[in-house]
Amino acid sequence: MTDNAKLIVDGKERSFGIVQGTKGERAIDLAGLREGGGLLTLDEGLGNTASCLSRITYINGEKGVLLYRGYPIEELAGKSSFVETAYLLIHGELPTRSELSVFSNRLNDSSLIHEDMRHFFVAFPKYAHPMGILATMVASLSTFYPVPDHLDPEAEEQFMANLISQVRTIAAFSYKKSIGEPTVYPSIKLRYVENFLNMMFSSPVKDYRQDPDIVRAVELFLILHADHEQNCSTSTVRLVGSSMANIYSVISAGISALWGPRHGGANQEVIQMLEHILATGTDPKTFIDRAKSRNARERLMGFGHRVYKSFDPRARILKQAYHQLLKKLKTADPLFEIAMQIEELALKDAYFIERNLYPNVDFYSGLILKAVGIPADMFTVLFAIGRVPGWLAHWREMVHAKEFRIARPRQIYIGPSERHYEPINSRGLKKCP
Template sequence: MKTAEYSPGLEGIIAGTTTISHVNPDRNSLMYRGYDIKDLVQHSDFEEVAFLLIKGHLPTQSEYDAFCNTLKQERNIPQTLIDTFKTFPTNSNPMDMLKVGVSLLALQDPDKDDDSHEANVRKAIRLAAKFPALIAYSYRISRGQDIVQPDNSLKHGENFLYMLLGKKPDSYIANVFDISLMCYADHGFNASTFASRVTVSTLSDLYSGTLAAIGALKGPLHGGANEEAMKMLLEVGTPDNAEAWVIDALATKKKIMGFGHREYKTGDPRAAILTEMGAEISNKLNDTKWYQTAAIVEETMRREKNILPNVDFPTSYIYYLMGLPIEIYTPIFAVARIAGWAAHMIEQLDNNRLIRPKALYEGPQHLDYITRDRR
């Protein structure tokens, strides 16, 4: 058997091969199936990126049209789910509701007994199509609002905004949102993707892998960071307060959310793209307070710790400026990342080997067993 060195948090360990996305910290670059994220955000859209990730190549026009149509046809969710959402406690956590939604969908998937590659691709597209309704419907119901039915004249991202907020976004907002979805769509062996791969490596199904991924994404060291970053900016309050706030937080060993990355140590390309969008949207909406506050937080973090923002920092104030509720930021990450999760699970299953690492045992051994009456 091969032996490997122990690395806490599996840092630096190669845990598998992939052809889906390439995170290259030496060049601060990210590629999906060989295409640079910088080119994709300029020329593509979320639908095309989802196709690229799931199917492995850029679609022709007819493949793209068919894919968009399927996404639209699959947008809605069964009434039984909507009825179940009505039983949830008021103000339930949207990530927890998403887990329930995905579990319920699993019971009704027409391909539930088929784990072939073709059926998995169909399930992947179905899941990607239905995430917006799962999130928007459960959110609105748990906040005492009526659901908003999908509008099939709208694209995937803008339709999600419409179902969530009840009004159609203008084309500029829809485009910025779409760019954020493209940036969030995949990212190598991140914690949630890895969790999904581990799950299906037991030959479990795509829904179970998706549930594992949602659970992993929820944590503030991963997808939960975009919500925590905005809460932090609100606590900072104003640009004037930002420098002192960060210095104080660092002095008490607080983690500044939306900063740092396991892989990128000299810059996250997604943060660069979205920080530019953050400046632009702030100017367009004539509301620059959060961007200015964020810029000082960034400057102070760079100077004090040489730690740079990750993707979750600019998305936090971009989503805030769009009027999105903070507790929906991590579910938005999931709306995008389901494309990557599904692609990875299919890749894992197409060439599976059970993921089962070793543990370095550090506890006692060969203790004498003492019966309970003598302890």
């Protein structure tokens, strides 16, 4: 605490501490408000609430800045690997060569799921959404790998490695299930992303040829999605984790929260929007005009963000990477042309300028996944694989904090006041004046 804020509460002056973050963000600590004055704070959607102190990720939405443990996302995207970034998020520092090798080997050694779990895949309906499968399978890992009440540091490392590694195996198995092909096991010889692509795209009759540009594109996608502070799924992880639920149930809850179209599902919607524009031959300008109408169901998907009020730095990185990928693959995508036209028109349009609506990460992430051959209903699954290290970092930060209480928000009750039970025969009878 560096300062105090004086508030007049019910006519009485009260003083509350002001908490200041590393980058100058300030918050009034209102934890004691109810004790003295009987008042709660009401902030629907939590848009004005800092729910915790965290050392993991910093976002400046006005300036378009994103730092993981202090490192700019641009540097990590250009120089780091997903596994190294995962280590950084969870442990707080970049690993030494030997730390990275231990971490990486542990992930490789933990990549198999219990063989009996393969029966589960048989039982899911053919067209089961892979996110539904992922959430279910991750929750069921707790029955195969029971989590003790107290995790010593070694056990904690192992359970985190299981999750980072097994989530990728389950994701690939669920894709194979959806296309009716046999599952492909992970291999100790392959690195994290290559292993995933091999499980997705090789089959007993055909090997998958790894293309370094594709591997790098997927790696980049995962790094950019690895954490984004207290979004809906990460807050879910902290909330569920605060009950001391086992780590698998906690991550499964995060996956379920991510599945929603307002959160992890938007990248798929961008592709559908671009495909619709292409298929119907709609003029992008007309589409933008429709998106501006308050009644339009078609918002401009991939534009706008609750936190970023300037260019989402991840969108900038992905746009450039996508452009380079198309060049290297010597291919063109008509959807990219449409996306660029839309971006150019929207960025000059007064409606979008006045509301600070810029492209967000989802505007280009679906395009990049499409280019590497990932089917649209796996987009959110890829997001989940990328986000697991971030969720684990937040879970770990919370359970190791000095003060760690179960999360239990309050409410303002606006239902009926106390009333009395009426026998069924007399219900609905009008009372005579």
